[in-house]
Amino acid sequence: MHIPDGYLSPATCGIFGAVMIPIWTVASKAVKKTLNVRQVPFLAIGAAFSFVIMMFNVPIPGGSTGHAVGGVLVAILIGPWAACIAVTVALVIQALLFGDGGITAIGANCFNMAFVLPFAGYYVYTLISSGSPSGSGRRVIAAGAGAYAGICVAALCAGIEFGLQPLLYHTANGQALYCPYGLNVAVPAMVVGHLLVFGWVEVIVTALAVKYLQKQDAVFFEGGRS
Amino acid sequence: MSNPLHKRRDFIERSMLSALSFIKEATLSEEYANRKGFLQSLDPRFKTISFLAFLVTAVSLKSAALIGTLYGFCLILAFFSKIPIRKFFARTLLFIPLFSLCIVLPTLFGIVTPGEPVWSFHVSGINGIITRPGLDGAVLFVVRIATSVSLVVLLSLTTRHSELLKVLRLFGVPQIFVLTVSMCYRYLHLFATMVENIFTAVKSRVGVVSQQRHGQKIVAWNIATTWNRTTHMSEEVYMAMLSRGYTGEPRLLSEFNATPKDWLWLLCAIIICSGLFYKGYFL
Numbered sequence: 001m002h003i004p005d006g007y008l009s010p011a012t013c014g015i016f017g018a019v020m021i022p023i024w025t026v027a028s029k030a031v032k033k034t035l036n037v038r039q040v041p042f043l044a045i046g047a048a049f050s051f052v053i054m055m056f057n058v059p060i061p062g063g064s065t066g067h068a069v070g071g072v073l074v075a076i077l078i079g080p081w082a083a084c085i086a087v088t089v090a091l092v093i094q095a096l097l098f099g100d101g102g103i104t105a106i107g108a109n110c111f112n113m114a115f116v117l118p119f120a121g122y123y124v125y126t127l128i129s130s131g132s133p134s135g136s137g138r139r140v141i142a143a144g145a146g147a148y149a150g151i152c153v154a155a156l157c158a159g160i161e162f163g164l165q166p167l168l169y170h171t172a173n174g175q176a177l178y179c180p181y182g183l184n185v186a187v188p189a190m191v192v193g194h195l196l197v198f199g200w201v202e203v204i205v206t207a208l209a210v211k212y213l214q215k216q217d218a219v220f221f222e223g224g225r226s
Numbered sequence: 227m228s229n230p231l232h233k234r235r236d237f238i239e240r241s242m243l244s245a246l247s248f249i250k251e252a253t254l255s256e257e258y259a260n261r262k263g264f265l266q267s268l269d270p271r272f273k274t275i276s277f278l279a280f281l282v283t284a285v286s287l288k289s290a291a292l293i294g295t296l297y298g299f300c301l302i303l304a305f306f307s308k309i310p311i312r313k314f315f316a317r318t319l320l321f322i323p324l325f326s327l328c329i330v331l332p333t334l335f336g337i338v339t340p341g342e343p344v345w346s347f348h349v350s351g352i353n354g355i356i357t358r359p360g361l362d363g364a365v366l367f368v369v370r371i372a373t374s375v376s377l378v379v380l381l382s383l384t385t386r387h388s389e390l391l392k393v394l395r396l397f398g399v400p401q402i403f404v405l406t407v408s409m410c411y412r413y414l415h416l417f418a419t420m421v422e423n424i425f426t427a428v429k430s431r432v433g434v435v436s437q438q439r440h441g442q443k444i445v446a447w448n449i450a451t452t453w454n455r456t457t458h459m460s461e462e463v464y465m466a467m468l469s470r471g472y473t474g475e476p477r478l479l480s481e482f483n484a485t486p487k488d489w490l491w492l493l494c495a496i497i498i499c500s501g502l503f504y505k506g507y508f509l
Binding site (some may be wrong): 004005006007009010014024028038041042043044045046047048049051052053062070073077085089090092094096097099103104154171173174175176177178179180181204205207208209211212213216 | 278285379391394401
């Protein structure tokens with residue numbers, strides 16, 4: 001899901017950077033309103049948590065493993081706006097210090113994983129779980145459904161971003177300058193992989209983590225923070 | 227002798243190795259940043275701006291030869307910055323560019339990219355044709371990605387991470403965000419160690435986890451426990467910040483000091499980027 005430098009044109013990267021600026025502004029205002037001065041350590045540690053989630057390898061059928069993004073879990077725990085900032089921070093550190101995800105593509109990566117993924121997942125979770133008690137099984141199912149929806153929608157966005165490149169940026173003789181596959185290849189490649197494999201990794205991690213957290217401290221699910 | 231099936235399925239071991247490699251990588255990066263090389267001697271602000279200019283140039287150029295020139299320059303910089311070239315290659319070429327090469331392979335063939343044939347072959351009754359546009363496009367794609375990754379890794383290796391994060395302020399990033407990023411980075415090491423310790427504790431009790439379902443439960447339990455610790459730690463960190471005089475308005479110390487050498491380097495970077503742009507777009 002992390003888009004490296006060179007897959008997207010500078011114009012695409014610029015557009016997504018510009019799209020993210022108002023989102024980050026609204027996110028920081030929303031978080032400031034709800035988390036007060038305690039926001040800095042909470043967000044920083046929340047960001048470290050979302051970074052660490054991405055390091056967990058989950059066993060999947062066939063003896064292989066995959067890793068989750070954890071954006072929906074973070075959104076359920078601290079609210080979607082705070083999750084947007086926490087995942088952005090994690091992505092910035094990954095891009096700048098670990099070379100994972102491009103620096104020029106940071107806007108697109110944040111759009112997919114720090115905005116679309118937590119928000120889509122959070123609203124599916126809220127829709128399914130609304131009115132249910134904090135320790136109910138419906139919340140576990142809602143968390144799994146939200147995680148699945150979030151990562152698949154984010155993958156669809158990434159697929160569209162990739163697929164638009166050869167249509168918009170090519171030489172006079174049609175040679176692609178960036179990601180070489182059109183929408184007919186890029187979208188299915190991204191979406192099918194997430195529908196069949198990585199989406200389920202996200203479901204397992206999110207649903208089981210919510211289940212364990214319900215057992216340990218159900219207060220986490222008595223209303224979002226932002 | 228260990229069972230290969232168990233070895234393959236031992237996700238605990240794999241997760242631990244993954245966590246450890248993150249920590250080691252970060253520590254190793256600081257090790258190179260502390261060496262007395264050319265890039266290490268530059269002001270982080272000037273170095274970051276120049277590398278961003280190189281990166282934008284690499285992403286914008288449409289000629290593999292020109293991007294290759296920038297890659298060559300990147301290798302020269304790595305050499306004069308005392309970065310072992312073999313390790314640099316291993317870190318920059320083995321993952322993302324290799325993965326990109328695999329992605330782009332089908333576009334070499336006429337069936338995906340029609341055009342002038344460069345080479346044709348016959349394998350098991352199937353005729354394959356590699357075309358000129360397919361080859362040019364694939365080379366451009368892979369060279370661009372290898373150069374971009376190398377530039378970012380070189381910047382990261384030759385700059386102390388705390389300084390690199392502070393440079394974010396240059397780009398108008400709010401102080402509160404920079405502080406959050408810096409704090410997050412510091413806590414990553416602690417979190418990775420915490421995760422490693424939890425896995426070690428689990429492994430010491432259950433040994434190799436060969437059942438997929440059991441493994442999934444352990445991962446989820448580990449994440450839930452890490453979150454519980456996160457919230458407790460957040461409170462403790464906030465109290466520690468208060469005890470040090472935090473009033474809600476973060477302040478970061480600035481230790482940057484520009485010298486004529488930094489200005490000269492920036493000028494060189496501008497000339498190189500302008501020259502490549504001029505050659506790529508106007509000649």
